[in-house]
Amino acid sequence: MKFRIYLKYILLLLISLIWTDITIAQSWGNDDKEIEVKIRPDTLRSILGSIKGRVKDSTYKYVLSSATVSVYKNIDSSLLKFVLPNNFGEFSIGKLPLNIPLKLIITHVRYTPYKKIFNLHADKSTIDFDWIYMFQSSDQSNNLEDVNITAQAPVRMNGDTLEFNPKAFKLDVNATTEDLIRVLPGMVVWGDGDITYNGKKINSLLVDGKPFMGGDFTAATQNLPKEVLDKVQIYSRRNEKNPLDSTLNANLKLKDDKKNGYFGKLSAGYGTKDRFAADGMLGVYNKKLQINTVGASNNVNRTADDINTLIRFNSFKGDGNNMDYQPDFKRAGINFSTVAATRLQYDFIPELSDRKSRRLTVDYFFKNNNETIENTILNNIILKTDSILSNHNTSQNKNIGTSNNISVNYAHQDKSFDLTISGDAIIGQANNTGQNIGVQTRTGTIGQLGNNKSLISSQDLYRKIVFSAQFNYQKEHLDIDGKKKRKKNLLDNFSLGYGLAYDAHRNELNNRSSILSAVDPGADKFFDRQYDRESISMSHTFNITYPNLRKLLFGFGNLAGIKMNLSGTLAFNKNEINDLVSDLVTSSQQRETNLNLTNIRNERVQNLQPELNFSKNFYNGLTNRYNKSLDISVSAKVQYYGWQSLAAQRQQNLGYQYHNFIPNSSISYNNHQYGRFEIKSALNFNTYVNYPSVDHLAPLVDSANVWYIPKGNLAVKPEYIKSFAWKTSLESRKSKNPYQIDFSLDGNFSDNKISDSVFYDIIGRMINYKVNIKGNKYWHMGTYFRKSYSPNKNNTYRFNIWYNHYSYHTPLYLDANLISSNNQNNNFDVELSYSFLDIVNINVKEGLSLYKNVQTLNDSHYNGQNNYTRFSGSLQLPKNLTWSTNVDLNTNKAENQSTVNYTIWNASLTYRFMRGENFEIKLSALDLLKQNKNVVNSTNRNVQTFGFNNVLQQCFMFGLAYYPRKFGK
Numbered sequence: 001m002k003f004r005i006y007l008k009y010i011l012l013l014l015i016s017l018i019w020t021d022i023t024i025a026q027s028w029g030n031d032d033k034e035i036e037v038k039i040r041p042d043t044l045r046s047i048l049g050s051i052k053g054r055v056k057d058s059t060y061k062y063v064l065s066s067a068t069v070s071v072y073k074n075i076d077s078s079l080l081k082f083v084l085p086n087n088f089g090e091f092s093i094g095k096l097p098l099n100i101p102l103k104l105i106i107t108h109v110r111y112t113p114y115k116k117i118f119n120l121h122a123d124k125s126t127i128d129f130d131w132i133y134m135f136q137s138s139d140q141s142n143n144l145e146d147v148n149i150t151a152q153a154p155v156r157m158n159g160d161t162l163e164f165n166p167k168a169f170k171l172d173v174n175a176t177t178e179d180l181i182r183v184l185p186g187m188v189v190w191g192d193g194d195i196t197y198n199g200k201k202i203n204s205l206l207v208d209g210k211p212f213m214g215g216d217f218t219a220a221t222q223n224l225p226k227e228v229l230d231k232v233q234i235y236s237r238r239n240e241k242n243p244l245d246s247t248l249n250a251n252l253k254l255k256d257d258k259k260n261g262y263f264g265k266l267s268a269g270y271g272t273k274d275r276f277a278a279d280g281m282l283g284v285y286n287k288k289l290q291i292n293t294v295g296a297s298n299n300v301n302r303t304a305d306d307i308n309t310l311i312r313f314n315s316f317k318g319d320g321n322n323m324d325y326q327p328d329f330k331r332a333g334i335n336f337s338t339v340a341a342t343r344l345q346y347d348f349i350p351e352l353s354d355r356k357s358r359r360l361t362v363d364y365f366f367k368n369n370n371e372t373i374e375n376t377i378l379n380n381i382i383l384k385t386d387s388i389l390s391n392h393n394t395s396q397n398k399n400i401g402t403s404n405n406i407s408v409n410y411a412h413q414d415k416s417f418d419l420t421i422s423g424d425a426i427i428g429q430a431n432n433t434g435q436n437i438g439v440q441t442r443t444g445t446i447g448q449l450g451n452n453k454s455l456i457s458s459q460d461l462y463r464k465i466v467f468s469a470q471f472n473y474q475k476e477h478l479d480i481d482g483k484k485k486r487k488k489n490l491l492d493n494f495s496l497g498y499g500l501a502y503d504a505h506r507n508e509l510n511n512r513s514s515i516l517s518a519v520d521p522g523a524d525k526f527f528d529r530q531y532d533r534e535s536i537s538m539s540h541t542f543n544i545t546y547p548n549l550r551k552l553l554f555g556f557g558n559l560a561g562i563k564m565n566l567s568g569t570l571a572f573n574k575n576e577i578n579d580l581v582s583d584l585v586t587s588s589q590q591r592e593t594n595l596n597l598t599n600i601r602n603e604r605v606q607n608l609q610p611e612l613n614f615s616k617n618f619y620n621g622l623t624n625r626y627n628k629s630l631d632i633s634v635s636a637k638v639q640y641y642g643w644q645s646l647a648a649q650r651q652q653n654l655g656y657q658y659h660n661f662i663p664n665s666s667i668s669y670n671n672h673q674y675g676r677f678e679i680k681s682a683l684n685f686n687t688y689v690n691y692p693s694v695d696h697l698a699p700l701v702d703s704a705n706v707w708y709i710p711k712g713n714l715a716v717k718p719e720y721i722k723s724f725a726w727k728t729s730l731e732s733r734k735s736k737n738p739y740q741i742d743f744s745l746d747g748n749f750s751d752n753k754i755s756d757s758v759f760y761d762i763i764g765r766m767i768n769y770k771v772n773i774k775g776n777k778y779w780h781m782g783t784y785f786r787k788s789y790s791p792n793k794n795n796t797y798r799f800n801i802w803y804n805h806y807s808y809h810t811p812l813y814l815d816a817n818l819i820s821s822n823n824q825n826n827n828f829d830v831e832l833s834y835s836f837l838d839i840v841n842i843n844v845k846e847g848l849s850l851y852k853n854v855q856t857l858n859d860s861h862y863n864g865q866n867n868y869t870r871f872s873g874s875l876q877l878p879k880n881l882t883w884s885t886n887v888d889l890n891t892n893k894a895e896n897q898s899t900v901n902y903t904i905w906n907a908s909l910t911y912r913f914m915r916g917e918n919f920e921i922k923l924s925a926l927d928l929l930k931q932n933k934n935v936v937n938s939t940n941r942n943v944q945t946f947g948f949n950n951v952l953q954q955c956f957m958f959g960l961a962y963y964p965r966k967f968g969k
Contacts, residue, residue: 001617001650001829002494003708007348008313012192015092015281015967017344020516021236027250030649031071031569032397033862034793038872042745044321044680046095047092047123047442048095048098048125048948049094049096049097049098049120049126049127050051050092050093050095050096050125050126050127050130051071051093051096051104051118051120051126051129051695052090052091052092052093052126052127052128052129053068053069053091053128053131053132054085054088054089054090054091054129054130054131054132055069055085055089055091055106055108055131055132055134056131056133056134057111057133057134057136058133058134058136059134059135059136059203061086063085063087063089063524064085064089064108064111064125064134065084065085065087065088065089065157065278065624066084066085066108066109066156066157067084067089067107067108067134067157067390068082068105068107068108068113068153068154068156068157069082069083069084069085069093069104069105069106069695070104070105070106070153070185071093071096071102071103071104071134072102072103072105073100073101073102073103073107073278073542073704073922074100074101074102074117074411075100075101075458077103078769079154079168080096080102080153080699081093081096082095082154082623083094084155084157084187084417084912085673086675087624087625087674087802088528091321091680096120096353096697097120097253097384098120098121098122098125098887099119099120099121099122099937100119101117101118102117102118102119102120102680103115103116103117103118103521104116104117104118104129104705105153106132106134106158106373107153107156107606108134108160108482109155109156109157110136110137111134111135111136111137112134112135112137114132114134116129125293125500133461134698137758138358138528139757140253140684143558144459146925150178150437152487153165153168154168154849155170155185155688156814157234157859158233158729159419160235161233161234161235161740162233162234162235163231163232163233163234164179164184164231164232164233164234166226166227166229166232167229168490169183169184169226170776171183171226173226173227174383174916174917174964175203175226175540176221176222176223176224176225176226176316176317177220177221177222177223177224177229177252177269178218178221178222178317179224179226179837179838180229180230180232181195181221181498182204182796182837183239183793184232184811185199185735185736185779186735186736186896188669188788188796189221189739190786190788190798190834191516191800191833192218192842193252195217196738197234197248197250198227198675198732198733198734198735198738198863199249199677199731199734199738199739199740200245200589200678200731200733201248201734202217202234202248202396203237203247203248203249204249204250205217205220205221205251205252206248206249206250206251206252206254207220207224207251207254208251208252208254208259208287208635209251209351210345210357210359211287211345211714212224212252212290212397213283213285213290213292213311213343213345214292214307214311214314214343214345214363214474215306216308216311216359217962218311218660219283219308219311219312219315219339220252222312222315222316222317223263223283223315223316224252224263225967227327228254228255228258228261228968229252229253229254229255229969230254230255231250231252231254232251232252232253233251233253233589233631234248234250234562235248235250235251235811236247236249237249237250238242238297242554244353244394244433245320249535249923255968256339256846257509257968257969258267259286259287259968260285260287260630260967260968260969261284261285261793261965261966261967261968262284262285262964262965262966263277263282263283263316263964263965263966263967264280264281264282264314264963264964265280265281265314265315265921265961265962265963265964266279266280266281266961266962267280267957267959267960267961267962268519268959268960268961269316269922269957269958269960270957270958270959271300271782271894271924271955271957271958272954272955272956272957273955274299275299275300275955275957276297276298276300277297277299277300277327277957278296278297278298278316279283279294279295279296279310279313279720279961280294280295280296280314280959281293281294281295281310281314282964283311283312284293285676286348286438287350287351287488288346288348289347290343290344290345290346291342291343291344291345291347291707292307292342292343293340293341293342294310294311294314294340294341294342294388295310295338295339295340295341296313296314296325296337296338296340297337297338298336298337299334299335299336299337300327300926300952300955300957301327301328301331301333301334301335301341301368301440301709301952302327302328302336302337303328303331303335304337304339305308305367306365307341307342307343307363307365310339310341310442310598313704314344316963316965317691321772322500322798323950326576327926327950327952329874329906329926329927329932329952330934330951331934331935331948331951331952331953332373332375332950333371333372333374333950333951334371334372334951334952335370335371336367336369336371336796337367337368337369337370338366338367338368338369338649339365339367340366340632341363341364341365341366342358342363342364342705343361343363343364343524343607344361345359345360345361346359346360346361347708348360348383351944353539353661355413355414355415356413356414356415357411357412357413358365358410358411358413359410359411359412359413360408360409360410361407361408361409361410362406362407362408362409363405363406363407363678364404364405364406364407364578365403365404365405365406365407365590366403366404366405367399367400367401367402367403367553368400369399369400369763370398370399370400370789371397371398371400371401372396372397372398372399373395373397373398373399373949373952374396374397374949374950375393375394375395375936375947375948375949375950376392376393376394376947376948377393377394377936377945377946377947378390378391378392378945378946378947379391379393379943379944379945380862380896380943380944380945381760381942382855382860382862382942382944382945382948383442383760383814383815383944384540384713387442387443388442389440389441389442389760389873390440390441390442390443390762391438391439391517391707391764392439392440392441393437393438393947394436394437394438395434395435395437396434396435396438397432397433397434397534397739398431398432398433399431399892400430400432401428401430401431401917402425402428402429402430402432403428403429403630404424404426404427405424405425405428406424406425407422407423407424407425408423408424409422409423409424410422413870414628417471417473417475417721418471418472419469419470419472420468420469420472421468422467422468422469422470422471423465423467423468423650424464424465424466424467424739425463425464425466426462426463426464426465426680427462427463428461428462429460429461429462430458430459430460430461430462431457431459431460431642432456432457432458432783433455433456433458434454434455434456434457434683434847435453435455436452436453436454437449437451437453437458438452438707440452440707440763441452442763442764445903447518447762448518449517449518449519449762449763450516450517450518450519450523450763450764451515451516451518452513452514452515452516452706452707453514454511454512454513454514454706455512455513455908456509456510456511456512456693457509457510458507458508458509458510459507459508460505460506460507460508461505461506461507461664462501462503462504462505462506463502463503463504464501464502464504465500465501465502466499466500466502467500467501468497468498468499468500468502469498469499469501470495470496470497470946471495471497472494472495473491473492473493473494473495474492474493475492475493477796477921479638481566481584489858490851492548493546493547494542494544494545494547494548494742495541495544495545496544496545497541497543497544498540498541498542499537499539499540499541500539500541501537501538501539501541502536502537502538503535503536503537504534504535504536504537504540505533505534505535506533506534506584506895507531507532507534507535507906508530508532509530509531509533510528510529510530510531511527511528511529511531512527512528512529513526513527513528513706514526514706515763518761518763519762519763520664520762520763523762523763525703525706526586527583527703527704528583528584528658529581529583529584529663529702529704530581530583530591531579531580531581531582531596531597531824531888531920532579532580532581533559533578533579533580533689534577534578535575535576535577535578537573537574537575537576538573538574539571539572539574539576540571540572541570541571541572542569542571543567543569543570544566544567544568545565545567546565546566546567547563547564547565547566549565549566550564550611552564553783560616560653561616561617561778562615562616563613563614563615563616564612564613564614564848565612565613565614565615566608566610566611566612567610567611567613568608568610568611569607569608569609569611570609571605571606571607571608572604572605572606572607573603573604573605573606573607574602574603574604574605575602575603575604575605576600576601576602576603577599577600577601577602577603577625577879578600578846579597579598579599579600579601580593580598581593581594581597581598582594582598590941591673596700596701597700597702598648599648599649599700600647600648601645601646601647601694602645602646602647602650603643603644603645603646603653604642604643604644605641605642605643605653606640606641606642606739607639607642607664607742608639608640608642609637609638609639609640609714610637610638611635611636611637611933612635612636612637613633613635613636614633614635615633615634616632616633617629617630617631617632617760618630618631618964624674625673625674626671626672626673626674627670628667628669628670628671628672629670629674630667630668630669630670631666631667631668631669631673632667633665633667634663634664634665635663635664635665636661637661637662637663637664637720638655638659638660638661638662638664639658639659639660639662639689640658640659640967641657641658641660641689642655642656642657642658643655643656643657643691645890649700651698651712652694652698652700654697656693656716658689658691658718660689660718660720660740662687662689663687663690664684664685664686664687665684665685666683666684667682668680668681668682668683672733673733674731675733675734675903676733676734677730677732677733678730678731678733679728679729679730679731679732680727680728680729681726681727681728681729682727682728683724683725683726684724684725684726684727685723685724686722686723686724686725687720687721687722687723688721688723689718689719689720689721690718690719690721690754691718692716692717692718692754692770694772695710695712696712696713696716696754697712697714697716698712698714699711699712705717706765707764707765707766708765708768708860709766709767709768709954711767711768711769711770711885712769712770713769713770713771716754716770716771717752717772718752719750719752719753719754719772719854720750721748721749721750721753722748722749722750723746723747723748724746724747725738725745725746725747726744726745726746727742727743727744727746728742728744728809729742729743729745735790735952736790736895737790738786738787738788739785739786739787739788739791740785740787741781741783741784741785742785743782743783743784744780744783745779745780745781745782746768746779746780746785747778747779747780748775748777748778749776749777749778750776751774751775752772752773752774753772753773753775753776754770754771754772755770755771755772755773755776755811755813756768756770756771756812756813756815757769757770757812757816758812758813758814758815759815759816760815762932763835771813772817773811773812773813774811775809775811775820776809776810776811777807777808777809778807778808778809779806779807779808780804780805780806780807781804781805782802782803782804782805783801783802783803783804784800784801784802785797785799785800785801786800786801787799794836794837795834795835795836796835796836797831797833797834797917798831798833798834798835799831799832800830800831800832801829801831801832802826802827802828802829802830803826803828803829803831804825804826804827805811805824805825805827806823806824806825806826806827807822807823807824807825808822808823808824809821810822810823810941811821812941812942814942816956819856819942820856821853821854821855821856821941821942822854822855823851823852823853823939823940824850824851824852824853824943825849825850825851826846826848826849826850826851827847827850827949828848829846829847830845830847831844831845831846831850832844832845833953835913838876839875839876839877840873840874840875840876841872841873841874842872842873843869843870843871843872843873843877844869844871845866845868845870845872846867846868846869846870847870848865848866848867849865849866849867850863851863851864851865851938852864852942853938853939853942853944854938855942861895862894862895862939862944863894863895863956864892864893864894864895864937864938864939864944864946865891865892865893866890866891866892866893866937867890867891868888868889868890868891869888870887870888870889871885871887872885872886873884873885876898879933880911880913880917881909881911881912882908882909882912883909884908884909884910885906885907885908886905886907887903887904887905887906888904888905889901889903890902890903890904890935890938892935893937894937894946895938895944900935902931902932902933903929903931904925904926904927904929904931904932905927905928905929906924906925906926907923907924907925907928908923908924909922909923916963917959917963918962918963918965919960919962919963920959920960920961920962921958921959921960922957922958922959922960922961923956923957923958923959924957924958924959925956926952926954926955926956926957927952927953927954927955928954929954932951932952932953932954933948933951934948934949934951935947935948936948936949
């Protein structure tokens with residue numbers, strides 16, 4: 001414990017030392033070599049000046065809130081400050097230097113630039129320009145060369161689109177798009193990858209109006225250099241289903257001579273204990289075609305399940321300064337992973353315009369993972385206050401999986417319709433071997449009940465196909481002037497959809513197990529059982545939506561503004577399962593068919609859900625000032641559900657039909673005060689039904705499953721669940737220092753939950769019946785706060801707080817007694833990060849997770865906690881040398897268990913060299929203290945689980961990387 005306290009002090013000292021270096025880094029990182037000096041506020045006001053004014057059209061006298069107001073030094077035209085006027089045309093710019101000639105430039109699309117040279121003095125530190133009238137220009141290009149300045153206009157409004165000019169922002173020659181976005185006024189790049197403008201989240205980021213390498217933000221922001229950009233555009237896109245709602249989007253417009261290029265990475269590393277890691281990527285693009293090929297192989301627990309993860313890891317910035325790109329020391333086991341992927345995107349229409357696009361996307365993903373897991377697990381099951389059933393298990397498992405996944409998506413969008421056709425195909429194989437040794441004990445006078453051993457090997461060959469097609473049609477009728485006109489066409493708005501899912505498995509499993517009873521020798525059992533299963537599952541799903549029901553029934557009648565939407569879903573599922581089970585007869589060493597488990601079963605499901613929706617919108621707003629809206633929606637839905645099972649095992653010849661009323665409703669409120677804040681709040685109520693399966697009604701009992709014996713119950717009924725969710729958020733809409741506050745409350749409850757009635761026999765085997773029980777409840781409360789603070793363009797602080805509370809009330813029968821298991825989980829996290837440009841990054845995070853389980857019948861309980869303190873930091877000093885470290889201090893506590901403390905400390909040194917920083921050398925020291933552990937610490941109902949898995953431990957690695965890049969011809 002003393003060591004951990006000392007280590008915390010060392011971390012605080014390290015933060016202080018890095019903070020001391022920030023002054024050096026700031027003076028080194030400033031392009032204009034100016035040093036910011038802290039001065040008393042009253043003195044600051046005396047040596048800095050300000051200007052203000054209002055901008056208006058000279059002819060029609062309306063204000064120009066979309067103009068760009070910029071101030072430059074007159075001597076060299078270097079940019080000092082710029083702003084956009086408010087909705088009244090007013091602007092104000094402060095902190096301007098005195099006693100030097102300054103130049104005021106005001107620009108606006110289709111207007112002649114306004115130019116004014118002025119001086120600020122101590123006796124006249126504020127100038128009010130009052131009304132400035134701008135004259136419309138016949139020159140539509142509005143070229144700033146007319147005013148003979150070398151600086152570029154940093155920002156302008158082009159219609160409804162805000163455009164930033166990258167040329168106006170001076171950065172390092174190798175700066176990426178992400179570096180540029182970080183210095184754009186109002187833009188914030190958060191630690192989780194989100195990008196916000198004036199506090200509102202950017203929903204999508206496109207390149208020349210198209211998704212770039214799949215649409216993941218980092219594919220564009222961390223690979224495309226700033227110098228290839230012509231503009232960064234911010235715009236809102238209306239929600240077609242709800243015109244009063246909109247999303248914020250960004251587009252990176254490339255220069256005309258940079259419409260094609262390539263980028264990538266080749267890297268390899270080797271370390272102690274034969275640890276290695278290799279990564280590679282090559283992305284190529286032009287106006288129509290984008291291709292990205294990427295792969296990785298390693299045995300340091302660094303895995304990826306999709307191509308986007310690989311692209312992020314192999315980006316130009318993804319490894320050098322990304323403190324999250326580390327081998328996964330928290331993952332159980334040792335993994336040898338090889339992955340490879342290719343993504344192709346072809347745009348049939350290279351220049352997108354007027355909502356027209358045709359795009360084909362093809363993804364291929366290959367993965368092979370060889371995993372070895374060893375663990376020791378203790379499960380404590382509360383039976384009574386003075387009686388606990390304990391399972392002590394030690395196991396070793398080796399899992400080898402190979403999969404090939406290909407996805408094809410075609411999207412065609414036009415003015416009046418959009419069509420999407422997609423398909424996925426997966427072919428794979430999973431091989432698993434494992435052995436387990438378990439001991440059963442019970443507190444009190446009984447002591448040890450028995451022990452078991454098992455050796456299991458299996459192979460699963462699988463094929464999966466998913467196909468879907470969606471067609472949405474919405475036609476607007478326009479008159480000769482382009483205005484909407486009323487026309488009673490009942491088929492001008494509808495959508496159709498179809499989905500197909502196919503899943504086939506061929507599984508072979510061998511289970512050799514034994515159970516030895518310490519209290520009843522007659523209960524000893526030995527098995528050598530072989531399972532061969534072939535299964536095929538296929539489903540067809542149809543959906544239709546018709547939003548013009550009001551027009552169909554009432555013509556052009558307004559019906560108080562209430563909209564009526566008719567929709568429906570119809571699904572057919574077919575499952576075929578063929579089980580052949582055999583046992584080894586010891587005397588003859590021959591296998592005999594197990595007639596109790598061998599089975600052929602066909603299952604059919606029909607699911608029809610018609611739905612009638614009523615919705616109403618209330619709106620109040622003033623252009624560019626505020627808007628408020630309230631949306632109310634109520635849906636009447638009925639579900640007709642039929643299920644049938646035909647099986648060779650007669651007890652599984654079953655079937656039922658149900659119909660249930662499952663209504664839904666929602667209320668949403670939005671209050672957007674432009675330039676100040678936005679409040680969003682939504683309350684949803686939903687109902688749904690879970691239906692009993694064959695394993696609930698009539699399971700086949702497998703005697704080789706030594707500790708668990710399922711029993712059927714034909715009287716089990718469907719569980720009817722009601723759920724609610726309330727979410728509200730407050731987001732800043734100011735250009736500087738945005739904040740966000742989220743609060744959520746959700747839960748569900750059921751009066752006929754399908755639950756368990758459990759009995760334990762004399763040797764500790766669980767006999768489980770399925771029953772319906774009243775009183776099952778769940779609820780969750782969560783809150784989130786984040787704040788970004790930038791005192792200047794170089795320094796940024798980010799603060800995050802998360803809190804989540806989960807409560808589960810689960811009734812069940814235990815030895816014929818009705819008990820309630822109450823689980824409470826509380827998770828609290830707080831994070832503070834600081835960055836100075838891309839030179840200094842510091843992150844400190846503290847997390848605490850508490851859980852508590854109480855059994856109401858006997859008032860027994862379990863308590864536990866998991867908490868961590870995490871420090872990570874990186875420093876670029878000198879420019880091409882990056883020092884990185886991250887330290888995790890972990891504590892795990894559980895009832896009746898010793899406290900487990902361990903620390904993970906990783907460090908690395910990365911050097912980028914050559915003109916374009918294309919080459920990289922990296923030294924890594926992982927788990928320096930050799931303390932890494934993987935702790936299992938949880939509770940569920942009346943069961944507490946605690947134990948350990950094997951993990952990756954200390955190693956040292958040396959790596960080399962090369963980043964090939966070329967943009968333009």
